[in-house]
Amino acid sequence: MSFKPLAVALAAALFAAPALAGSEIAIHEPYARTSGMMAKTGAAFMKIENGGDEDDRLIEARADMSERVELHTHIDDGDGVMKMRHVPDGFAIPAGQSHMLMRGGDHVMFLGLTRRLKDGDVVPVTLIFEKAGEITVDVPVDLDRKPREGAHGGHGMTDGD
Template identity: 65%
Template sequence: MSLKSKLFAGVLALVPALPALAGDISIQAPYARASTMMSKSGAAFMTIVNSGTADDRLVAAASDVAEKVELHTHLADANGVMKMVEVEEGFPIPAGGNRALERGGDHVMFLGLTRPLAQGDLVTVTLTFEKAGEMVVEIPVDLTRDAMGGQMKMGN
């Protein structure tokens, strides 16, 4: 392999590690995982950063890894039981701020996985923002992350 080919291969290997950008929106520390090894559902988590001076909103997500992709959060019902619900209006991303999509809170939900999510795989997700438009993000599958120590956290 020539030096030029080695350098190009090295640069390509770093691409998934770089933050995704769309306008003033960037994605930091994304990862995806399946609920269980045999599960037909999974989720993606990340921090969405808005470095601009205007608020934005994540309004949709899409991926070929699932039959349906929705924006979800966890809410307590009248009995204090946590339930996962779709957030049809999306997630606001404040100007100069960020929104954490994390386990037990807000997240991108994959329903009806079309393939297993294996450690180290990449999942292509298109995030749609009200102002910044569409952003394609390559999200690594990480099945080794701690499951929050068994505690549920509320989203922003």
């Protein structure tokens, strides 16, 4: 009997509640993944909700399991091929709205992983906002999660189940 599905389900249940820190920013359904066992890069995805009445901006992220962490997006350079790009100005989180970090769109990119991310691991990621400051989120690694149908080009949501 494999305990992997149980471990992933328990981690998902523990982290399904929004992460809050003395601000109106809430983080929902975070998860991280890599493209393979020997990957040197990985990414984190989540929904960032701004329940306040002031706009905010995600300007940086940090994680101790990679040499560098950047905010990335996918851009069509006009040739029909989506290319990943660093977004030095970060992502706007308008007041009363949310912003999805998802596969094929905006995301937190881990560059130069210093350890392998295994399914079921939980990694702390610190998100830095202009106004809300630092919010550390425990992000479960879910290597099996697939995007929902139509979740490409930064649109749609990822499966939570």
